[in-house]
Amino acid sequence: DAKTTQPPSMDCAEGRAxxxxxxxxxxxxxxxxxxxxxxxxxxxxxxxxGLKNNETNEMASLIITEDRKSSTxxxxxxxLRDTAVYYCIVRVAGNQFYFGTGTSLTVIP
Amino acid sequence: GAVVSxxxxxxxxxxxxxxxIECRSLDFQATTMFWYxxxxxxxxxxxxxxxxxxxxxxEQGVEKDKFLINHASLTLxxxxxxSAHPEDSSxxxxxxxxxxxxxxxxxxxxxxxRLTVL
Numbered sequence: 001d002a003k004t005t006q007p008p009s010m011d012c013a014e015g016r017a018x019x020x021x022x023x024x025x026x027x028x029x030x031x032x033x034x035x036x037x038x039x040x041x042x043x044x045x046x047x048x049x050g051l052k053n054n055e056t057n058e059m060a061s062l063i064i065t066e067d068r069k070s071s072t073x074x075x076x077x078x079x080l081r082d083t084a085v086y087y088c089i090v091r092v093a094g095n096q097f098y099f100g101t102g103t104s105l106t107v108i109p
Numbered sequence: 110g111a112v113v114s115x116x117x118x119x120x121x122x123x124x125x126x127x128x129x130i131e132c133r134s135l136d137f138q139a140t141t142m143f144w145y146x147x148x149x150x151x152x153x154x155x156x157x158x159x160x161x162x163x164x165x166x167x168e169q170g171v172e173k174d175k176f177l178i179n180h181a182s183l184t185l186x187x188x189x190x191x192s193a194h195p196e197d198s199s200x201x202x203x204x205x206x207x208x209x210x211x212x213x214x215x216x217x218x219x220x221x222x223r224l225t226v227l
Binding site for chain 1: 113115143152153154155202204215217218219220221223
């Protein structure tokens with residue numbers, strides 16, 4: 001599975017959009033991009049995933065570049081409850097998840 | 110959405126004892142479950158992949174005789190930490206994969222079990 005690179009930490013003002021980048025330059029054609037988040041002392045929570053096209057659900061939007069070498073998770077209106085560690089993972093469907101170091105997002109009042 | 114539970118949520122034990130952690134998929138059948146370990150301020154580390162009815166596959170560096178995994182049914186996998194020592198103190202998280210499609214698989218995580226070995 002391809003490795004990912006994320007900034008270790010980010011801050012975002014409450015109510016503003018949080019844009020979390022992820023680089024996955026070695027992604028292969030059959031690997032999906034997944035985003036999970038982990039709030040302190042809890043299990044990871046699924047956010048969104050995609051293969052090629054941009055995706056949106058009730059939690060977030062996922063923007064994948066045309067060459068698929070990077071992606072951005074967008075939380076449109078960040079709240080204090082969005083403070084968590086966000087993990088970007090690329091993997092072949094059915095394979096195990098290997099977590100990187102993630103981005104610690106702090107939403108500031 | 111699919112729910113995965115773990116029991117217990119927190120366990121404290123004496124050094125040398127064995128501890129069993131259960132992972133259950135509550136509303137779906139999971140042919141494959143995964144066990145992770147997370148130390149403070151670190152990311153999740155995959156320990157093993159558990160397939161129903163067969164032996165677990167362990168990641169490199171994980172002692173299979175110390176971390177016994179049993180996946181006897183489609184809704185239950187157990188992790189037993191044998192002869193636990195303080196360095197085994199960690200947050201143990203399981204996940205369960207729903208569906209057998211090879212195009213993409215949803216994987217749902219449990220809430221985690223915090224193990225403290227005194």
